[in-house]
Amino acid sequence: MKARFIEPAEAEADEAVAYFEQQLEGLGERFQNDLEHTVSLIIGYPLIGSTLTKRVRKFRLRKFRYNVVYVVVDDEIVIVAVAHHKKRPRYWRRRMTQIS
Numbered sequence: 001m002k003a004r005f006i007e008p009a010e011a012e013a014d015e016a017v018a019y020f021e022q023q024l025e026g027l028g029e030r031f032q033n034d035l036e037h038t039v040s041l042i043i044g045y046p047l048i049g050s051t052l053t054k055r056v057r058k059f060r061l062r063k064f065r066y067n068v069v070y071v072v073v074d075d076e077i078v079i080v081a082v083a084h085h086k087k088r089p090r091y092w093r094r095r096m097t098q099i100s
Contacts, residue, residue: 001046003039003077006098009069012082016066034061035082038068046072052090056080071099 005013013035021028038061041048049057049070058067069081069092078099081092 001043001075001077003043003070003079005079005082006095008092008095008098009079009081016064016082016084020064031061031064031066034063035066035068037062039077039079042068042070042077046077056096058083071096073099 013032016035017028017032019028020031038059042059047057049059049068052058052069055071056069057071058069060067065085067081067083067085068079069083071078071080080095080099083092
């Protein structure tokens with residue numbers, strides 16, 4: 001199994017890394033490591049996340065208030081969003097059209 005970020009989710013991750021790095025040197029790297037660890041867990045255990053819809057799941061990062069929103073498609077994990085807990089719920093729904 002492998003993971004793929006759709007473009008908006010990758011942009012969210014990059015923005016979060018840049019934001020945290022701006023706040024404190026090294027914090028962006030810690031966020032990136034936490035995100036990578038979370039994605040690795042999801043790859044190993046695709047059903048680990050709680051369900052948001054019939055197809056969509058979310059799993060929380062360990063140290064940051066972010067969720068990885070994802071879909072399992074065949075043998076691939078498609079990351080739909082890297083969503084801060086304060087963002088409006090389900091804003092990512094429009095992105096589902098980008099999943100094949």
